[in-house]
Amino acid sequence: MRRFFADFSGQSAAMGIFAAIVGYTSSVAVVINGMLAVGASHEQAASGLAILGVTMGFTAIGLSLVSRIPISIAWTLPGMALLSTLPVPAGGYSAAVGAFIVTGMLIVLAGLWTQFGRLVTRIPGPIANAMLAGILFKLCLAPFDALHETPKLAALVILTWLVVGRFHRLWAAPAALLVAVASMSFAGPQHAQTFSLPALAWVSPRFDWHTVVSIALPLFIVTMASQNIPGFAVLSTYGYEAPARPSFLATGAASAISALLGAPGINLAAVTAALCAGPDAHAQPERRYPAAVVAGLVYAVVLPPVSSIVITLVSASSSPILIEAAAGLALTGAFSSSLFGAMRDEQQRLPALATFLVTASGFSLYGIGGAFWGLCAGLVIHLLYAVRRSGV
Template identity: 60%
Template sequence: MSSSDTVPATDLSTGLSLRAVGAGLLAALVGYASSVAVVIHGLTAVGASTEQVVSGLVLLGFAMGLTAMGLSLHRRKPISIAWTTPGMALLAATGAVEGGFPAAVGAFIATGVLIILAGLWSPLGRWIAAIPKPLANGMLAGILLKLCLAPFLAVSQAPGMALLVLATWAVVGRVARLYAVPAAVAVALGAMALDSSGGLAGGAVLSGALWPGVTFVQPVFTWEAMVGIALPLFVVTMASQNIPGLAVLATYNYAPPTRPIFLATGAASALTALGGAPTINLAAITAALCASPDADPNPARRWQAAFVGGIGYILFAGLVGVTAVMVTRSPPILIEAVAGLALVGAFGAALMGAVQVEANRTAALVTMLVTASGLSVAGVGSAFWGLLLGGAVHLLHWRPSVSQPAK
C-alpha cells in the first residue's frame, strides 16, 4: 500500500507505535525550544506586551496541536503543523507599525484569510507558487540576516552569557546537531532566570506566569499593516513553510490534499489572532522527524508521530508563561542571539537557494539586500520592497527560452 493512500482505522498496521510517539514528542520539543525565542522576539518587536505574548503563545500551542491532531488523524498522514518561524523573523525585522500591536493583529487575521483563499481559490495558490524561488529565498535570507548577526554582536554587549550560549551551541552541535539549538536555548533561559538585573525574582515568576491566560486584542486594520505585514507574512508563510512542507511530505511519498490543510490552518490563524497569536502553517523543518522512517519503518503508522507532536504543543502551552516572562525581561540582544542561532540553518538554506542559479542571482541578491536594508517607504516594510524591486530586476533580465530549429 502506498503511504499516500488513506489507511482505514481498523487496519492492524495503525496500532500504537512507541517509536512514532517518541518521534512526535521529539518534534514538538525541537520545534518549540529551537524557535520560541524567535516568536517572542517577533511579537514584542511589533508592540506586544508580556501578557499579549503569553496569550499569543498559549493560543499558538492549542492551534498547532489541535490542527495537527485533527489533520493527521483524519488523513492518516504525518501532517505536522508549526508556527511560521520565518514569519516571526519578518515581524522582528519590520518592527512596530502605525496602530501598534492591534494593527499587527489585524494583519494576522488578514494573513489567515489569505491562506483560506489560497485553499478555496486555486489560482491564488498557483500565483504564490509561481514566485521565482530565488526571489522568495532572497527575501527570506534578507529577513534572517540581521537576526543571524545578533549572536556575534551580543558578545560585545553581554559577553559572559553570549559566549556561554555560543559555546553550548557549538559543542553540542559537534556531538548531536539536532539538539544544538535546544541546548543553547536551555542555557540561555537558565542564564536569564539567574540574571538579577532582569527582575526575575522567583516569586514574581511564580505569581503571574505559571497560570498563563488569554488576552483579547481588538484588531485594527490599516493599509500600512496590510502591505507591510500581512502580504509579506502570507508570501513568507506560503513560500517558506507551506510549499517546503508539502515538498518534505512528497519526499516520503505522502501527498495530502492542500485544500483542507490551508482551510484549517488559515481558519485557526484568523481565529486565534484575536488573542495575539500569529500564523500557523505546515511544518517544514521538523516535518521530516515525523514523516521519515525514523518515526516508524511502517509508513502507515507515522501519522501517529504528527498526532503526538500536536499533543506535545498543547502541553507546552502550559509553560509559556514562565518562558515569556523570562525572555521578555532579559537583555534584548541575548534574546536576538538565541533567535539568531535558531535561524542559522534556515539562513544558509535560503542563501543557497537564492544564489544557486546564476541567471537569477542578481535579482535574488537585490531582493535580499533591499530586504536586509530595513528600507521603509510610506510605512511599508523592506520585505515588500525587496520582493518588488527584485521582481523588477528579474523581469528586466528575463529572456524567454528560444527553441532550437530542427536540423
C-alpha cells in the first residue's frame, strides 16, 4: 500500500471517478433490460445490479494492486444485449443463473487451460462480429419502437442523445438514460416511491441444457471475443501486458459466485480501460493504475445504492420502453463497429452475413436461441468455402 499511496495522484483519482460514472451510466439500462428479459424480478434485478458493482469494484482493485497495471473491470455489455433478445427460460431466472455460473466456469477453464482459450480466439473475427451485430440489431430498433408507443418522451430521449453526443460522445448515453429515468418517474403512476438500500436476494440455480446452450455458450463467446480480448488489446496499446491467467481466473470465479445473488457476470473492460490506461490518467504509465483502483472503489461503494433507486423507478413505471430506448441508443456504437467488422472482409462476407441474419431473426430450434444457430451457420459456411478455396 505504501507504493500505491506514493503513486496516487489527484489526476488519476479524477479519471478513475470519471471512468466509473461513464462506464456505469452509459450501459446500466442494457443490464437492467437484460436481467428483466430472462425472468428476473425487480428485487432480483436490484440485487444483481448491486452485487455487480461490488464484484467489478473489488476485482479491479485486486488485479490492479497486484499487477500495478490499470486493469478495469466491467459487466459484459454484449452479453446483456444477448439476454435482452431471449425469451424467459423454462426454469425462469433460476435457469438463467445456472447459465451464468456455467459461463463463469468456462472463463475459469480458459484461464487454467490455455488451449481452450485459444480455441475461442480462433473463431473468425467477422463471424464473431456478425453474431454480436445480430444480437444488437433488435435492441438498436428500440428507440423507434418507443417513438410509436410514447412519441413525445421517446423523442426527448433521442434528441438528448443527439445533442449531448454532438459535444461530448461519452456523455450522450448517460444523458439519455437520465432523461428516460426522469420521464418514467414523472409519467408513471402518481404514488409515493420509497427508496432503500438494495437487499441481496439469493437465487437457487437450475441447470438446464437448453438454457446452457442458448445462454451460457453464446454469453461466453461474446464475453471473450467482444470484451476480454479487446480489453487486453486496449491495455497492450498503452504498453501494458496484462496477466491473462489471473484475469480470467478472477473474473470467472467472481462471476460464478456472484451469480447466486442474481448477477450476470463480469469481464475485462475496453472503453473504461482506455480511460484509466491513457495519458489523461497520468503522464507516467507506471502511475496510472491508481485510476483503476479508484474506479473500483466507486463501483463497489458508491454505485450499489444508486442501483436501488434506478430499479425502483423502473418497477414503478407501467412500461419499460424508455429504458429499452436508452439501452438501444447506448448500443448504437457497438452495433456499427461490429457490423463494420463483420462485412469488411470480402472473403468472409457470406459466412458473416449468414451469421448476422440467423442471429437477428430470432430463429429458435429445440429450445435453443438464434445466437447459437447463427454462429453454427457462419462456421459451416466458413468451413465449406475454406475447403473450396483449398481445392479439396
